[in-house]
Amino acid sequence: MWFTVGGTVLSIQDEMENVFVWEHLQAYEGLSKGAWLGMTFNPKGGTLVWHDNTAVNYSNWGQHDTGPSMLSQNSCYWIQSSNGVWRLGSCTNVTMGVICKIPRVEESSFSRAALPENTTAIAVVVLSTLALCAVLGVVIFLYKRRQSAERGAFESARYSRTTANPSESAEKNILVSDMEMNEQQD
Structure with a gap:
């Protein structure tokens, strides 16, 4: 398993995610031939699993990379930047990039948590401004009243x-x- 700060090496769950990753890899095709996939071969079940030990239910293998005899514990897997196809590769290949995947944070839970703090801060600023304006108005009123009383x-x-x-x-x-x-x- 490969872990990074707050994330894990790329896993692809469906065709939409594969296309998304492939489209972004095309921008870096000159720098790398592809990106490592965070999957390993499970010899007990004879299947590929993602970094979190879930089964690989979607794949986009090239024509020659699908045979079970090709899979081993010493193999590494990557997605090509040129066409989005998955390939077996040498784990020492340094021409591959790494994409880290972090869990999605739900916007609604983030907004709800931040909303009360922001609302309170805004209310304090508005009320403070109104209070300052009221005090300033009273001071101006009393000053003008005093001036008119001095004239008498x-x-x-x-x-x-x-x-x-x-x-x-x-x-x-x-x-x-x-x-x-x-x-x-x-």
């Missing part, structure tokens, strides 16, 4: 001063608004 109702009022004593001056100090002054000038 006497913003345009005018004072008249006299040099008389304080009690007389209190009586003589008159608030005159701009409007009253405009009426007197007319």
Whole structure:
């Protein structure tokens, strides 16, 4: 058995998978003649098995490679990049590439696991932004209110001063608004 980090050497379960692998191997035909298949000969049953000891139920052997006398424990098997046909070969052949196969991760289980974390993070960001905007709005409102209170109702009022004593001056100090002054000038 050949294992790699998180995967195993190529196994092909049906014709669709064989065509898929073959189509991708054609892109590398100049670099290698094919790719090793992760199968071995089981002498007890006289059959070929994949790396996980499941029977090889699909095959795409060339015309001369199908005889049982050709199979042995010392044989290695590969898929040709030129035509997708399986062949027997020397296990020391260095012109073959290796394709590793990893188990498929179901997207739905991955999405469901990631969704609550993402939703929570998005909700926290949105709520924090809204809270910050609300606080900023209250600060602006209070600032403008304070400015208008400092100006007060006497913003345009005018004072008249006299040099008389304080009690007389209190009586003589008159608030005159701009409007009253405009009426007197007319």
